[in-house]
Amino acid sequence: MNDTAARELADRMKKEFRTYVLRPGSWTEDDLRYVGEAVQDLATLMGGPARFRAALRWVLLWRAPFRTPMAAMAAPLLDVVYFKGASWGDPPELKWQTVHELAHVWDIRSFYRLSSGLKNASGSSYGRFRWQPPIPFEYDPGDGWLEGRKPPLNALEDWAESVATYVYPSHAQSCRPVPRLISPARWNFISEQMQIRVGYPPSWVGHFYGAEEAAT
Secondary structure (H helix, E strand, O other), rough: OOOOHHHHHHHHHHHHHOEEEEOOHHHHHHHHHHHHHHHHHHHHHHHOOOHHHHHOOEEEEEOOOOOOOOOOOEEEHHHHEEEOOOOOOOOHHHHHHHHHHHHHHHHHHHHOHHHHHHHHHHHEEEEEEEOOOOOOOEEEOOOOOOOOOOOOOOHHHHHHHHHHHHHHHHHHHHOOOOOOOOOOOOOOHHHHHHOOOOOOOHHHHHOOOOOOHHHO
């Protein structure tokens, strides 16, 4: 990717969303464009660039030149780091990962109010001690979790997964072997945090409620 194209994309993200791309010349044009589209998609549902900037304040994006068990991660001070295992070359999944990590940044900036709120809204809870950072307790996502889908590690991951599903429901539904659907309670809580509120996909209801419950 030439430096001029890289800097133009990076400058646009910085000016509009206060999202800073570190070493833009190390990105491919396509990857940087897809990441920028994911930022735009989340910001649109949040209510626009100004709301995005107010909630996330700033975001640092770094493409790390090494491989880890994680595809990407978000953390205080680091913001969003992509590793070699990220979904480069798979635009829908790369955008999903980007929104997932941006949701973590949003939660961090809220002092984890958002993930805590989702935990309460979904009836989730922490149980017995289990050595796993950053929260050493077993997470129970409650009854409204898709059967057969691996439960989230903690409320922070529950929040990030739910935000990504809200932004990209079609991709969530197409994922295999198990789709990444979320319950109405989770969807409604995410919707309350957005300026643009999207209706819950009707075809998902039967995955979380029996036929009689879905009809009421």
